[in-house]
Amino acid sequence: MKSTNNKIISAKHINFFYKEFHALKDINLEISSQSVTAFIGPSGCGKSTFLRLFNRMNDLIHGTRIEGLCLVEGENIYAKGVDTDRLRKKVGMVFQKPNPFPKTIFENVAYGLRVNGMGDKQFISQRVETSLRSAALWEEVKDKLHKSAYALSGGQQQRLCIARALAVEPSILLMDEPASALDPISTARIEELIVRLKQNYTILIVTHNMQQASRISDQTGFFMMGELVEFGSTKQIFTAPEREQTYNYISGHFG
């Protein structure tokens, strides 16, 4: 079933359960390609859970269950027989804490290519370079590609993880608080990067930082207790929220 519009992601009546716990309640939204969508909301409201729907990382958690329709590029990614490995190549992810592999910088970026069956040396090193350039890390690491990834700073490690995700050429990038473990300067660099990556990728980002959401995103979704309370253009959400809960949260009156 192909979608008829240009929405790269659409969620229809999504309910999600951790065993008995109802973590996402009747979520509906659509996201067009080459945009940045931010998800905000209090801790435990289901932002990460929602993000992990789209690369099926929730599958790894025992006892989870999903209802509803989840389309990526028009394809129902929870249909029987969907190849999750292929899906995850298309939908990349950057985690909250930088998690480079205990390998070299080069091998970290090459890893996704290798596991996807690419063996050509020249192709791999070419792709490693372009990925590192896209992640704005190349200049800093080009002389130490064969040093351990753990010799990098936290901010560099996170950009390495972004480069690693870009290397397999996903069309969608899921970022779960990618800058929350970083200092302000590294954070600013990641933000710049996200805005630039928007030209080629569709980005879904979870953040606790309101300013960050308003700076870098086109749409914003506000979650609360498993519900998508409000979803709309970032400008509208931050200047004229329709729901009182949204207003309270973004203006800091929450709780």
Place this chain on the structure above:
Amino acid sequence: MNRKSKQTIAFGAFRLLSLAVMGILLWILGFIIYNGAGAMSIEFLTTSPKDNMTEGGIFPAIVGTFYLVVCSMAFAFPLGVMSAIYITEYASNATIVRIIRIMTNNLGGVPSIVFGLFGMSLFVNTFGFGDSILAGSLTLGLLILPLVIRTTEEALKAVPDAYRSGSLALGATKLQTVRRIVMPAAMPNIITGLILSIGRISGETAPILFTAAAYFLPQLPHSIFDQVMALPYHLYVLATSGTDIEASEGAAYGTALVLVGIVLLMNAFAGVIRRYFNNKMKTY
């Protein structure tokens, strides 16, 4: 008495006790070296026993122990590591994992002489391997399997989950993740488990008593279906049931020294491998 002096006394006692433990270990080592050094010579290490084992060397026993260790590890190590991988990385059914764990833990508590008896019944008689390296190695392998599984499991659990999710999120399969990320990261600790296992089985006597060990066999084995002499059993024979126990006392201590030496050497060797893996991970 104030808290500070209480603390001083407590730590003083701990220090004294740990020194005592160290002292005992050194004493044992010194005792073996002192008594065994006299027997040590090139000839002792490279020739067969002579004159009712009061003269000559222990070469066949060294070789026999070597074969037993290598063959039993060749059996137990892959099997144990694969089981541990299955338990920690694949098995999603908690009940099955718990049952496997209870079984291996209990297996680890079974006295080694029972393994010897079992090995004799199954490998020597039922399978018809006879008293042989094969039967002895399989028995030793079974004995050591729980330790290999347990140490490998611990090693795998020590690998951060963030590596796994990082790998899976890039479209790697579970098998690729285990092979390329988890295993290399766990390798130093797995090797440590291997060391412990080798140290343990090279000194075991009971499991090979009825399955592999020869009282006296002045030639080297030709295949895994041959019987062998082995250091711990040879030591036992020299110390308790030789024809002239007093005359073979020197050889007995010499054997003990070689046995201890081999274990220490293997530990050192495995330590080098472990450090190599560690460095490889850190610096490349």
